[in-house]
Amino acid sequence: MLDRLMSRPKVSDEQKGRVPPGQYVTQKWPVLHYGSVPAVDLATWDFRVWGEVEDPFTFSWEEFRRMPRKSIHRDIHCVTRWTRLDMDFEGVPIRHILERAGLKPSARFVVEHAEQGYTTNLPLEVLDDDDVLLADVADGEPLTPEHGYPLRLVVPQRYFWKSAKWIRGLQFRAEDQLGFWERYGYHNEADPWQEQRFSDE
Numbered sequence: 001m002l003d004r005l006m007s008r009p010k011v012s013d014e015q016k017g018r019v020p021p022g023q024y025v026t027q028k029w030p031v032l033h034y035g036s037v038p039a040v041d042l043a044t045w046d047f048r049v050w051g052e053v054e055d056p057f058t059f060s061w062e063e064f065r066r067m068p069r070k071s072i073h074r075d076i077h078c079v080t081r082w083t084r085l086d087m088d089f090e091g092v093p094i095r096h097i098l099e100r101a102g103l104k105p106s107a108r109f110v111v112e113h114a115e116q117g118y119t120t121n122l123p124l125e126v127l128d129d130d131d132v133l134l135a136d137v138a139d140g141e142p143l144t145p146e147h148g149y150p151l152r153l154v155v156p157q158r159y160f161w162k163s164a165k166w167i168r169g170l171q172f173r174a175e176d177q178l179g180f181w182e183r184y185g186y187h188n189e190a191d192p193w194q195e196q197r198f199s200d201e
């Protein structure tokens, strides 16, 4: 009884090795963000790619839906300690965007820009991975408004705050620039396997 009250959901043997240190497995997909859920009109929605690239461009929702697509099956990890196993995401591989933009040699970092001023930053080598997607579908369904409709980035190898919901652009930079949570002391690298939660740890 006491044991049941005090323990967090159990980590099974099968899950060991998939659940990073300090995380517990959640069955439901939590909703977590700062601020409110933005209202989005697909007719006026656009996505901008700019900064240290040869060919800056902007695409509409219609254009996005015609881009090459891909699915991934991955686990996601939030710094608030929940991990959700076996997520399916579908969308456009980030490498398609990188190829079209043509990165300049000076491009070494990226800032994700989302609705209402949310930002988060990554080194280019973390973004440039074959499991990084601009996802519009999760677990077989279009993203719900609270999970980022119409589009979010998914960067499975970092804590999930690095995966911006309601994303509207990518800015490539020569120098790093801290994002929203990073400025509040969250770790700049955010690798869940190294428990890079806060920058003073």
Ligand SMILES: Nc1nc2c(c(=O)[nH]1)N[C@H]1C(S)=C(S)[C@@H](COP(=O)(O)O)O[C@H]1N2
Binding pocket: 029, 030, 031, 032, 033, 034, 035, 078, 079, 114, 115, 118, 146, 147, 148, 160, 161, 162, 163, 164, 165, 166, 167
């Ligand atoms: N635009 C935006 N994206 C965001 C956030 C946010 O506050 N605003 N929060 C991040 C955090 S801390 C987490 S854990 C995940 C949560 O995604 P979910 O609500 O789909 O689980 O979104 C990330 N992306």
Ligand SMILES: [Mo]
Binding pocket: 032, 078, 079, 080, 160, 161
């Ligand atoms: Mo988070």
